[in-house]
Amino acid sequence: MTATKKRIIESAIQVFNEDLSAPLQKVADNAALTRRTLHRYFKDRNELVEICRQAIQISCKKAMIAAIQSSYEPIVQLERMLYAGIDCGAKYSTFYKMHRSADHNHTMQNKNCADYDYIYTTFQKLVIELQKTGILNPKMSPEWIQVLHSGIIESTVNAKQINHQNIEDIKQLAWISYSKAISP
Amino acid sequence: MTATKKRIIESAIQVFNEDLSAPLQKVADNAALTRRTLHRYFKDRNELVEICRQAIQISCKKAMIAAIQSSYEPIVQLERMLYAGIDCGAKYSTFYKMHRSADHNHTMQNKNCADYDYIYTTFQKLVIELQKTGILNPKMSPEWIQVLHSGIIESTVNAKQINHQNIEDIKQLAWISYSKAISP
DNA sequence: TAGATATTTCTCAAATGTGTGACATTTTTT
DNA sequence: AAAAAATGTCACACATTTGAGAAATATCTA
Secondary structure, X not given: OOHHHHHHHHXXXXXXXXXXXXXXXXXXXXXXXXXXXXXXXXXXXXXXXXHHHHHHHHHHHHHHHHHHHOOOOHHHHHHHHHHHHHHHOHHHHHHHHHOOOOOOOOOOOOHHHHHHHHHHHHHHHXXXXXXXXXXXXXXXXXXXXXXHHHHHHHHHHHHHHHHOOOHHHHHHHHHHHHHHHHOO | OOHHHHHHHHHHHHHHHHOOOOOHXXXXXXXXXXHHHHHHHXXXXXXXXXXXXXXXXXXXXXXXXXXXXXXXXXXXXXXXXXXXXXXXXHXXXXXXXXXXXXXXXXOOOOHHHHHHHHHXXXXXXXXXXXXXXXXXXXXXXXXXXXXXXXXXXXXXXXXXXXXXXXXXXXXXXXXXXXXXXXXX
């Protein structure tokens, strides 16, 4: 994959994340190249959108699975999953929404869906395990803890835009806030 | 304002919230009426978008200011501001973004900007006050506590869509999570 | 520097979206 | 039930967006 193609995809992800029907001219401007060049790399708009979705899936999946496999300690796994989501930034909320939107047909035949499920059943097992050992609040459902997880990630995306703070500081703030929120 | 006009605006807010450049046909479909009817109520697309923005501002401002004025106790005010945001739902994140986007020219001449500032300087004063009295964690900046606030609201929007839980239960969960997250 | 490759510029046709007039149909009001 | 008001259907002009060819220009590479 050429550098230009990557550049277009990153630009498109940024633009489409906040306006899926934005004209391709916007994507081209954002990537600092012409629309004609953009059309040489992608058959049509649909293909570009689809490739963006794939790129988001691949990078988020990779980060989340690496986080899960980076430790055997549930609490460490949970912490690293949060950091992985923060590293994905705005992509994460799209990833999250993709498998939950009403029109999405979630099926195990689809590799992406299967991986998504692996990630979130693992997450839920982690949470239940930590609730049993008294580390997490047993009164909060795993589902709530999960939406909170993505809400905190969303917060860090906003914090980055507004505050221009050090990303490591933001990560620490996020983990402190999150772990306190869900502790008994 | 007729019921139809309201219906169109609510529909448009839903659609534009997730895709600002969506075709008007989508708005019409979502409101279960024809594009022709939609055009009878609004001069053009810009007018509809602008009216949606006004509607969001009015309803969010009203809810937030009422929350502030509903008590003299800072911690109660903070709690009610969270509930007010939750009641606004998806509108809240648009409201929040409107005054913070890069191209928005934030000026005190504009009533909406002035009101927004009133709400958020009040919020910050509240937080600083509560940090002084040891109720909130003094190590977290008011800015972070604010992005967390909107992140938690975002979480409740997702929780509603996914879990179809009782809204009052979600509010309680949200407040418990938030207050713990920001306590010392 | 010469040749290959990538990008831009300009152009244009096709597709899609927007706004409106004329008239039919439905719903509401009296 | 008749009149009035609101909504739908169809047709159309116009604007914007999309996708691609052809040639000029820029960039990279040996």
